[in-house]
Amino acid sequence: MDAGTESVTIDELEIPTSLDGDTGADFVEMVTMRNRVEAEILGNDDLAPTARELLPFYSDPFAPKRIFLARVGGRIVGRAVYEWQVEEGVRAVFFEVQVASDLRRRGIGAALLEKIESTAAIEHRDILQSWSEHRLPASQNVLHSPTGFGAVERDDPAVQFALAHGYSLEQVDRISRIDLPVDRVDLTERRGAAEKHSAGYAVVQWIGRCPDRWLADMARLHQRMSTDAPAAAIEFTEEQWDEKRMSNLDDMNEAGGRVNLTSAALHLESGRLVGYTDLALPEVEGRPAVQEDTLVLKEHRGHRLGMLLKIANLEQLMRVSPETPRITTFNAEENRPMLDVNEAVGFVPIGCEAAWKKTVRP
Template sequence: MSTLTTVEFRPLTIPASVDADDAADFIGMTLARNEIYREIAGDDDDAMTPEQLLPHYQSNPDEIRLIWVVVDAGRIVGRIGVDLPLEGESKNAYWIVELLRSHHGRGIGTAAYALVEDAARAHGRTVLQSWAEHPDAPGTRLEAPTGFGSVPEDRAARFYARHGYTLEQVERKSALDLTASRDAVDRILDSATAAAAGYHVVQWVAPTPDEYLEGYAWAKSRMSTDVPTAAMEFDEETWDAERLKRHDQRYLDGGQTALVTVAVEDATGTVVAFNELVIGRDLTAATHQEDTLVLKEHRGHRLGQLVKTAGLARWRSIAPDSPRVITYNAEENRPMLDINEAIGFVPVSYSGAWKKTID
């Protein structure tokens, strides 16, 4: 346990359920998380309930997740997290330090970050990577070395730079008005269906049907190799049926609904593209579009448009009162952004991807 004046960094106990006797810190962490994101973005689009979040923090064989809560005068005011993938001889660590605005400027973030590097070194990790939303602001901007996108040199950017990080990539957060976009979705779906000769759409609500476990798992593994990552480093992930079942179960345990739309090659029965839409128990909340991918060798047949619009069309019967869809894409990923913009997605904000290599 570390302290800084009245502040304590306390390892977070992960309870078996939100009703367990030891769940208070997890619930407090979730509330602080939601408030921090609300302060940054000005909305609750990224809010989650403790019930939704808890399954994603239970131990699993694919990664080690370390987390501390920042406690001041008995109140949880932030969190520190380090994710350590267990792919082969991984050298990567992904981390967050998040604090309520009322606790900025007291040196808490710097003290918290020391835990991040200590944890990375203890687990033999040398590549530290982190993402932060940078709300638009006047003044000096930092350009991504990819040549696509920039972020303001704000408090978060100065924090990363002070600790030896470089900006490697800019991600765009986009939103789609689900009502206003209906005509565009239908029009693009019709034309994409006509263009995608030799492929057909299959859809399901999680869990994944047994007949698609292996194919979808293989396609999921390609997210780590087939999307633009600039100089950020990701391990090539190994997905099989069991890992995919664990993935699905986290959403089910959290009371979330996940719609998967895939494109299947007629000749081989291979899953070659997919799109995911997710929402929690509150069907009036924002929907999140998670992974979307077309395998490299099957690009050029408008399959990205096909799976995205087919998913959005089906979503009307699943969450008809959800007002919008939120998604994230690298600024240099023009093929996917072109699809999004044609459908009606508009930019909302931008995030920086930051990286540091340690000895």
């Protein structure tokens, strides 16, 4: 393969244990390229984690990954990340492919995709699933999600790439953002309204590591998150969570310099946690935060706990990190209850994320 006058090479990056040395430098360069690509798509660098933040998650024993890099003249110009679940009987893989904008349409993305697909074939995994980020559609020439909610521009390069290689659009997520601080009087009024519907529940909060007393409950909630969140036709095997896996999540956040802010719903009668929401504060102070999971168990919905938890965590964030300028979040377009909550407190759409799938038949 040739990009201009220089040949393109593809190799697998050994995931480093630290950012020191050659492999550490390659990892940093890869993250820099990743962040540049995403900033060009969305028009901002809000979703630009540091290499230190990302590194622990690439060594997660519960979500293993492999990295393939495309280089031109030693420069990293593309990457493909291949991930799978460790649970038994898993047929699906998850991946992403990104190429520097100045070297697209030269076969680099196709070569990286071929590497992903051949790796999956060797490992007898026949369900290939990927995600791509996009700006909001600005024309009527769109590809609609089969869920009936959300669409992406047909002429978008990532959309054309996916379709050309046999992938079908399965779901569209909305990317939303809220600027901080939020009006505290408005939050107080909305929290009061939510609390009128949530008798029998209380909010518990913590910063950083999950307290030991809640590890088992939070493991149960994370396991349910893997099955209860709207996924359309994207296939996930139910994740197996226990206290060890919860502690591993906290270990990764600490190693990357991230701080999680958690608000959880306590069902007073049972003494169990039945819902939670997480906000991730990045390593660099003053950078935008990312809204992570929000879940209320199906059997406890209808009490406005989602609104209560989201407001409680916004209040906690503004209290402990007043310099945080904004928050970004992702939600399935068909998840109207959560979009209602987000819109009510001030989140506005800034982009979208498409989920793609291809099943390879023998």
